[in-house]
Amino acid sequence: MTPDYSLLARQLEALLDTRDWLTNSAQTCAFLMQELPDLNWAGFYLQHQPDLLCLGPFQGKPACHPIPFSKGVCGAAARTRETQRVDDVHAVADHIACDADSRAELVVPIVVNERLWGVLDLDSPRQERFSEADQAGIEALVATFIKRSDLACSDIT
Template sequence: MFQTKAYSGNKQEDYQLLLKQLKALLDGETDETALLANASALLNQFLDEVNWVGFYVWKNNELVLGPFQGLPACTRIAYGKGVCGTALKERKTQRVADVHQFPGHIACDAASNSEIVVPIVVNGNIYGVLDIDSPIKDRFDETDQKYIEEFVTVIEEHLK
């Protein structure tokens, strides 16, 4: 069952509070690294049962590791490869209940069993992805997806 590390236990209310905190945290900040670093730290602090939260940024026709929380990760991911590259190619969130069943999954951390990846698009251009991994199979549900996508929308607005 979903539980936050420091909130009320009502999943939707907790996510709404998270979004308010994100907006306050990013308000007035223009440095992209600072924005992404604080966003990954905030989300990592908020979510239970995750082992990696971070960003890959689109550079020179590949995804390059950006700010994150967790163990060392793959530094480069090709367009269309793995869950991250697929999310970017399709410009669509990938919510994967069992990464071991995902064709072409890239295993950066053997402990990861489920994953959600949300593409980041700024002014119509690919920017990168938000990637969240969990050691728990089927960790992310529709509510998680809805609010994590809203989390990315807030970030996109601050990257414009």
């Protein structure tokens, strides 16, 4: 059953009661892990340097760091600035396996003022976990995160 993403967006907007990007990103990760079924990792990778993603706030097992734009699903999302939805991560030749239990992945780029700020990465132990409806819903939650956070003034990039 697909979660009620419009309700989740309203709840996330109420939860993000500060403009601080660090607090909001930590809260967003915790919220996603709590509210979305079948996730084993939810977190942000941030662009601190050209063509490189650095680990940001997350929930889940220890993660890979850093991730070059040239590798993995997160790198592809950063490089193309397009959401990457992967039904079977083991079918992706350059997948970066931080958690061997992960089977599906959804990565949404976060672009502010035409600059890549980072990506939101969601992993699931269930193959084919993310549908088109999930992708649209998560993209809407990322839009809520962007709207509620002062990303343009952060020290990222």
